[in-house]
Amino acid sequence: MRHALPAVVLLLGLSASVFVPGPSCSAGEPKAASPAGVEQVVVVFKTHFDIGYTQLAREVVERYRTSMIDKALDVCDHTATLPPEHRFVWTIPGWPMQQILWPGQTPERRARIEKAIREGRLVWHALAGTTHTESMGLEDLVRSLGFSSRLARQFGQPLPRDAKMTDVPCHTWLVPTVLRRAGVDFLHLGCNSASGSPDIPVLFWWEGPDGSRLLTMYTAEGYGTDLVPPAGWKHKTWLALIHTGDNHGPPTPQETEALLARAKKELPGVKIRMGRLSD
Numbered sequence: 001m002r003h004a005l006p007a008v009v010l011l012l013g014l015s016a017s018v019f020v021p022g023p024s025c026s027a028g029e030p031k032a033a034s035p036a037g038v039e040q041v042v043v044v045f046k047t048h049f050d051i052g053y054t055q056l057a058r059e060v061v062e063r064y065r066t067s068m069i070d071k072a073l074d075v076c077d078h079t080a081t082l083p084p085e086h087r088f089v090w091t092i093p094g095w096p097m098q099q100i101l102w103p104g105q106t107p108e109r110r111a112r113i114e115k116a117i118r119e120g121r122l123v124w125h126a127l128a129g130t131t132h133t134e135s136m137g138l139e140d141l142v143r144s145l146g147f148s149s150r151l152a153r154q155f156g157q158p159l160p161r162d163a164k165m166t167d168v169p170c171h172t173w174l175v176p177t178v179l180r181r182a183g184v185d186f187l188h189l190g191c192n193s194a195s196g197s198p199d200i201p202v203l204f205w206w207e208g209p210d211g212s213r214l215l216t217m218y219t220a221e222g223y224g225t226d227l228v229p230p231a232g233w234k235h236k237t238w239l240a241l242i243h244t245g246d247n248h249g250p251p252t253p254q255e256t257e258a259l260l261a262r263a264k265k266e267l268p269g270v271k272i273r274m275g276r277l278s279d
Contacts, residue, residue, distance in 0.1 A: 038229055039236040041263065042097055042279045045256075046091040047163040048223055049129050050246040060247055064096050065105065069198030070250040075103055076121045078253035085273045086260060090250050091164070095128040103152075124148050125274045126160040126184050133171040138188045141178050149182075162277035163187045166223045166243070167194040175206030176216070180272050186278055187216045188241060189224035202230070227259065228266055239277070 009105065048065075050056050069204070072090045079088040100113060116122040128144040136144075152159050163184050165171070169191045179187060189198040197220040206216040217239060219225055224243025232271070242259065251259075263272045273279065 010144045020166055034038065037236065038238050038267070038270055040273060041227065041238045041267060043227070043242060043253060043272060043274045044277055045089065045242050045274070046164065046224070047095050047244040047249050048246050049096050050167070054118050054246045061099050062245070064246065065100050065102060067101050069109070069113065072122065072250040073116060075250055075256060076116050077255050079256060085271070087121065088256055088272060089123060089274050089276060091276055092122065092124050093127055093129040093164070094151060096150060097124040124151055124160060125177065126163040126182060127165060127278060130135065130165040130167050132168055133135060133175055134268050138178070140176065145182050146275050159183050160278070161185045164277060166190040166194045169197050173209055175208070176206040176214035177210050177212045180212035180214050180262070181209065183217060185216055187218070188277055189216065190219045190241070191221070193222050203235070221224070227263060
């Protein structure tokens with residue numbers, strides 16, 4: 001996997017260079033930076049969708065359709081009275097979101113789900129889930145976007161402009177071209193911490209074979225990021241991707257309260273906004 005990425009990366013603020021996989025970036029956790037230059041932190045909540053590793057596939061799907069989505073809806077209800085920017089938003093891949101809305105869903109749960117979707121509290125990104133893109137053909141990659149695009153049309157929403165994959169350390173060069181041609185502007189890749197990862201910046205332009213450039217964020221040390229940006233972060237906005245492990249589901253109401261309390265303490269004067277990856 002590590003040696004199958006012929007691609008070009010345009011480093012932000014640097015000249016273009018060839019993307020050559022190198023040693024892992026995961027040696028040691030980055031130290032928290034002073035938030036002096038950071039004006040906004042966008043908090044995104046997601047869980048790692050893993051089909052068939054933690055349980056049988058049918059059991060995983062059943063959890064997403066029932067107890068897991070119930071927990072997410074409960075957090076939505078718990079935070080409903082907070083200011084809009086502090087209300088819980090949960091990001092889900094396209095395929096499990098479709099499974100949650102399956103025809104056998106109970107009317108009561110479906111009504112709650114659709115209400116949360118209309119309010120922007122349940123959102124899906126462009127991809128069906130995490131895949132080994134190097135084993136897929138072009139048609140496979142394109143068709144995998146259909147779950148999310150059909151959901152967007154079903155609910156009268158714009159097509160997703162964000163995408164997320166977790167666990168797999170490297171992906172085919174075609175990914176930025178396919179995603180940009182589908183209207184996606186931002187991709188986050190979170191590497192399994194036990195895997196070797198390419199030696200690349202946290203944030204970069206990933207250039208596909210046709211010249212398409214996709215803003216890409218790569219986390220070598222895990223699936224998501226911390227609330228506080230790493231030392232040396234030079235941008236005004238930081239993505240705090242609060243990501244739980246294999247099918248662990250959404251945070252509890254208490255965990256969201258604790259995160260807001262931590263933000264108030266560690267990021268004084270910084271705007272904290274819960275949202276989605278494209279924010």
